[in-house]
Amino acid sequence: MKKRTYTIAILFAGIFIVLACKTGKKATQSAQKEEGLVLMEQNCYTCHSPTASESNRLAPPMIAVKKHYFTEKMSEEEFVNDLVGFVLNPTDEKSKMPGAKRKFNLMPKVAYSKEDVEKIAKYIYRNNIEQPEWFEEHYKKEMGGGNQFLEEDTTFLAQGKKLSMRAQQELGRNLMGALNKAGVVHAMNFCNEKALFLTDSMAKVMNVSIKRVSDKNRNPRNAANESEIAYIQLLKNNLKNGIEPKPGSKVIDGKKVGYYPIMTNQMCMQCHGSGAEITPETKDKISKYYPEDKAKDYKPNEIRGLWVVEQ
Numbered sequence: 001m002k003k004r005t006y007t008i009a010i011l012f013a014g015i016f017i018v019l020a021c022k023t024g025k026k027a028t029q030s031a032q033k034e035e036g037l038v039l040m041e042q043n044c045y046t047c048h049s050p051t052a053s054e055s056n057r058l059a060p061p062m063i064a065v066k067k068h069y070f071t072e073k074m075s076e077e078e079f080v081n082d083l084v085g086f087v088l089n090p091t092d093e094k095s096k097m098p099g100a101k102r103k104f105n106l107m108p109k110v111a112y113s114k115e116d117v118e119k120i121a122k123y124i125y126r127n128n129i130e131q132p133e134w135f136e137e138h139y140k141k142e143m144g145g146g147n148q149f150l151e152e153d154t155t156f157l158a159q160g161k162k163l164s165m166r167a168q169q170e171l172g173r174n175l176m177g178a179l180n181k182a183g184v185v186h187a188m189n190f191c192n193e194k195a196l197f198l199t200d201s202m203a204k205v206m207n208v209s210i211k212r213v214s215d216k217n218r219n220p221r222n223a224a225n226e227s228e229i230a231y232i233q234l235l236k237n238n239l240k241n242g243i244e245p246k247p248g249s250k251v252i253d254g255k256k257v258g259y260y261p262i263m264t265n266q267m268c269m270q271c272h273g274s275g276a277e278i279t280p281e282t283k284d285k286i287s288k289y290y291p292e293d294k295a296k297d298y299k300p301n302e303i304r305g306l307w308v309v310e311q
């Protein structure tokens with residue numbers, strides 16, 4: 001009797017182990033697949049977003065990149081080599097997307113690890129990539145002219161959001177262009193909202209003012225005031241609890257004020273990151289022009305500050 005129970009127990013244990021191995025194997029397979037996607041979301045979607053509207057994006061969506069890189073009969077290896085070759089060191093000669101390059105400026109060189117980019121490239125090769133709603137139509141038309149602001153959106157918060165997204169886009173574009181043309185030290189002049197002409201003229205049309213502030217500011221002029229700091233703190237707490245940072249508005253002294261979160265991404269680390277992410281040359285320049293700099297030691301996907309729109 002005892003012996004039989006024992007045998008049955010061993011049998012069950014055996015079945016259990018076989019099952020466990022099977023599910024275990026499946027789990028690692030899907031984890032590998034997911035890793036490429038997760039890496040892409042973290043490292044590429046800040047610019048190659050599948051959800052940003054046609055007028056608010058910083059780069060073509062990844063589906064467009066895939067369409068330009070993938071040709072029939074291309075092996076995975078060729079695809080991965082081409083894509084990784086470009087991303088690790090973007091140059092004019094290697095570009096296969098002249099239209100995108102003209103529109104957005106050459107992709108900036110970001111210090112990605114080769115291993116990560118290979119995983120991302122494999123994921124792109126093997127999978128269907130999420131595509132924005134507007135993409136199909138756009139792809140048929142190819143690059144339809146400019147995009148106009150001030151559409152029907154009438155509420156202050158929505159208008160301000162449009163303006164701040166525009167500002168972020170213009171700033172990103174200028175920064176990217178400057179990083180490419182002249183390197184990090186020179187590009188420092190381009191992380192300054194005073195040079196945003198497009199944003200300025202748009203703000204005039206909307207009859208609002210726009211500024212950029214931070215609780216950890218580099219330029220003393222950009223220090224957040226009390227109510228701005230309170231909003232930043234709220235966003236930080238939310239982010240900690242997995243709640244996406246959202247814009248908010250309130251009325252202060254009879255003025256409408258809108259707050260719009262500014263998030264960090266990998267590109268920002270060369271000037272706002274930590275340790276070796278900022279080269280000694282850049283560090284020197286920062287401490288020369290901004291002796292009271294607090295805008296360091298950020299990681300990607302953190303709250304860097306706010307666009308503040310006032311009417």
Ligand code: HEC
Nearest residue numbers: 043044047058059065095096097100101104105106107267
């Ligand atoms: C800071 C913004 C930014 C980030 C982050 C970014 N890209 Fe780009 N990328 C661009 C821009 C802008 C273009 C379009 C201009 C161009 O083609 O160079 C582009 C173009 C590309 C192209 C096509 C280049 C060509 O012209 O042939 C590939 C491939 C690419 N990106 C891959 C990636 C991958 C993979 C990642 C993530 C590891 C990534 N990008 C992250 C901005 C970015």
Ligand code: HEC
Nearest residue numbers: 184187188191192214217218219222263264268271295305
């Ligand atoms: C090439 C270096 C460089 C890069 C890259 C860069 N910044 Fe900056 N950033 C600066 C400098 C310099 C200032 C101070 C500008 C001024 O004097 O107004 C600044 C200021 C800011 C400010 C205004 C508040 C303050 O601290 O004075 C914000 C917000 C900001 N950066 C966000 C970002 C974000 C987000 C990114 C990435 C998308 C980024 N920066 C990338 C150099 C850079």
